[in-house]
Amino acid sequence: xxxxxxxxxxxxxxxxxxxxxxxxxxxxxxxxxxxxxxxxxxxxxxxxxxxxxxxxxxxxxxxxxxxxxxxxxxxxxxxxxxxxxxxxxxxxxxxxxxxxxxxxxxxxxxxxxxxxxxxxxxxxxxxxxxxxxxxxxxxxxxxxxxxxxxxxxxxxxxxxxxxxxxxxxxxxxxxxxxxxxxxxxxxxxxxxxxxxxxxxxxxxxxxxxxxxxxxxxxxxxxxxxxxxxxxxxxxxxxxxxxxxxxxxxxxxxxxxxxxxxxxxxxxxxxxxxxxxxxxxxxxxxxxxxxxxxxxxxxxxxxxxxxxxxxxxxxxxxxxxxxxxxxxxxxxxxxxxxxxxxxxxxxxxxxxxxxxxxxxxxxxxxxxxx
Numbered sequence: 001x002x003x004x005x006x007x008x009x010x011x012x013x014x015x016x017x018x019x020x021x022x023x024x025x026x027x028x029x030x031x032x033x034x035x036x037x038x039x040x041x042x043x044x045x046x047x048x049x050x051x052x053x054x055x056x057x058x059x060x061x062x063x064x065x066x067x068x069x070x071x072x073x074x075x076x077x078x079x080x081x082x083x084x085x086x087x088x089x090x091x092x093x094x095x096x097x098x099x100x101x102x103x104x105x106x107x108x109x110x111x112x113x114x115x116x117x118x119x120x121x122x123x124x125x126x127x128x129x130x131x132x133x134x135x136x137x138x139x140x141x142x143x144x145x146x147x148x149x150x151x152x153x154x155x156x157x158x159x160x161x162x163x164x165x166x167x168x169x170x171x172x173x174x175x176x177x178x179x180x181x182x183x184x185x186x187x188x189x190x191x192x193x194x195x196x197x198x199x200x201x202x203x204x205x206x207x208x209x210x211x212x213x214x215x216x217x218x219x220x221x222x223x224x225x226x227x228x229x230x231x232x233x234x235x236x237x238x239x240x241x242x243x244x245x246x247x248x249x250x251x252x253x254x255x256x257x258x259x260x261x262x263x264x265x266x267x268x269x270x271x272x273x274x275x276x277x278x279x280x281x282x283x284x285x286x287x288x289x290x291x292x293x294x295x296x297x298x299x300x301x302x303x304x305x306x307x308x309x310x311x312x313x314x315x316x317x318x319x320x321x322x323x324x325x326x327x328x329x330x331x332x333x334x335x336x337x338x339x340x341x342x343x344x345x346x347x348x349x350x351x352x353x354x355x356x357x358x359x360x361x362x363x364x365x366x367x368x369x
Contacts, residue, residue: 104212120307127215145248158238165231172224179217222258229254295324300363319353
């Protein structure tokens with residue numbers, strides 16, 4: 001095949017057959033090849049909606065959620081959030097009750113060489129844990145209330161809120177009734193039920209004013225106050241939905257009341273943990289009672305503290321006359337402390353009075369707080 005000159009922008013190719021090479025009867029066969037632009041690819045068919053009279057009578061669904069479904073999603077998310085908050089609060093409450101039960105069980109364990117006073121103070125630690133858990137729940141509620149006041153784009157279902165608050169109030173009222181304890185009697189009998197001595201073990205009946213029960217009652221009381229606030233707000237929102245700000249406002253007010261209800265228990269817990277003088281016992285009355293025992297000339301190293309809210313402990317040195325009977329003085333002083341103040345344990349040391357005790361710095365009474 002030999003190339004041939006191009007003419008007029010076309011290119012021709014001369015084909016040499018067998019006859020061109022000397023064969024008879026040969027001829028020329030020419031074929032012109034023209035350079036042309038490539039043909040465009042066929043376009044892909046565009047999707048077309050079938051007319052309604054075809055088999056697909058409904059239009060294609062729009063992508064994403066419709067406004068109705070978005071509203072349903074918001075409602076379900078809100079309901080789930082409410083359920084989670086409610087369950088979280090109930091879990092904290094149940095945990096607090098279980099903690100009080102555990103501390104009550106732990107306090108009945110006998111004394112050992114390591115825990116010589118026994119495990120009575122575990123009740124005080126349980127009371128502190130109950131107060132702290134109430135503070136945590138109240139802090140979460142206050143934070144959520146602040147967020148709602150800051151961003152008012154929220155919706156409250158008045159009916160559901162009213163029903164939930166009513167159930168919570170009824171439940172808390174029932175628990176408060178169960179946990180309510182009578183106040184301590186005005187007089188303390190010798191070795192009465194309220195101040196059972198430590199060595200008698202756990203065979204005594206549950207003492208009045210038990211620390212664990214008191215802590216649980218304070219926790220329930222705080223929940224009751226908050227539930228009452230929610231109930232009042234829900235009633236207002238149910239009839240006046242535009243007043244939805246009543247919910248966070250009531251949370252602020254009743255949460256402050258709930259925190260205030262824990263103040264007495266927290267004060268007593270700190271007094272016990274710091275080994276302070278029991279709230280219902282004064283230093284001077286105990287000192288005067290010991291000095292009134294026949295034969296006692298002076299007292300020093302007088303210490304008063306409590307293991308729990310109802311288990312009081314005393315220790316002191318009694319300086320007696322040389323003619324006094326130490327055993328009789330010891331028995332009479334111990335009996336008076338038990339009968340008048342309800343001390344569960346008294347450790348008294350009897351020694352001979354010496355005139356130099358009046359100038360001894362260690363024998364002086366501690367100053368006022």
